[in-house]
Amino acid sequence: MTGGSAGIGTAIAQKADSLDAEAAGGPTGRTVAYWGAVVSMMLGVFGLVTAEFLPISLLTPMAADLGITESLAGQAISTTAILAFAASLLVSSFTRALNRRHVMMGLSALLVVSNLLVAYAPGYLALLLGRMLLGAALGGFWAMSTAxxxxxVPEPLVPRGLSIMVSGVAAATIFAAPVGSYLGAVIGWRPVFLLAAGLGVLALAVQFFTLPSLEPRGHGSLSTLLRVARRPRVAAGLLAVLLVFSGHFALFTYVRPFLENVTGVAIASVSAMLLGFGVANYAGTYFGGFMLERNMRLTMALPPLAIGAIGIVLSSTTGAPWLVGALIAVWGFAFGTVPVAWSNWVAQTIPDEPESGGGLLVAAIQVAIALGAGGGGMVLSLGGASGVFGLGGMTLITAALLISLRVRQQPEPAASCQA
Structure with a gap:
């Protein structure tokens, strides 16, 4: 090892020892914010979510190349969601004795392998295998990210830290949707997944140099998951999550077939509209952090209500591309607030078991994505893209009502948390 490399290794070790000493007293004892490590988490989220949603923008060419229908190609997303669901519930238990730095880096490495498998997939089964590995990486990474x-970071800065991390979702939306569809038309869908593998390598490298040693905490068992899930406030929140994300992904998974078949726009216009969605989504992420400091209930309930109304309006329109583009941009802005709001909900509602709470949140989201992509594919086959948007819109409006009436952000009273 060279002197420079040894110096870097020594600095990382000293930084890790310092962080562990501060962490011993819990989040409330933190006095130093490790923003470089937070950024490394954001890059991991960016790479994972980019890979997860690339099939949305590449659905048509993937289906044509592999000789399958668009609805079957859409199941590449639901397959990822199913494995992410399992990983989110099991990762804390299976890695309870492992340093969290090593776990997160291992999951980022798995992201790289999964993208390479998809890029070189000779057929549909190989594609699904790569997507299954992605699901394992995605579910594990997301489950522990909030914790x-x-x-x-110090406790007062947790919302800001979560907002930075979740901004990787919005950045991935910008890349995966418009850039993915454009590059897919120019260089083909397989090279796009090779680029996604490169994003995974970048995230892994930054994590290596910035993410410090983090010894495992909490109980990390399936019984703990069950106890946390039985808390009334947690159960109501998870049901709301299920409705919000299943409604959204019923719409988002099949937005390209909707734009091409219902509104009749060309691929260049599709890319422009998806870019508008992504840019607005990124802005919405930071606006969501601003809103959370003022009214968390409103920040959680208003976005699904707005997206649901937009879905219903789009389901009945057949023209005016400028209007469709504007509505999609508003949709992107509204959804930008959703991931950061629910991450903060975990931090506030389940502060005693954040890894278990994060696992339950991710599990609910992945079930919702599977239901949205799978159910949306069935509706697409039977009633077309307009039917998908109508059903998704009604699901989101139902979610907004549930959040307004039942979801709470405060920690469960001690008596309710007993096993």
């Missing part, structure tokens, strides 16, 4: 950010 790790809570350990990297």
């Amino acid at each position: 790790i950010v809570m350990r990297l």
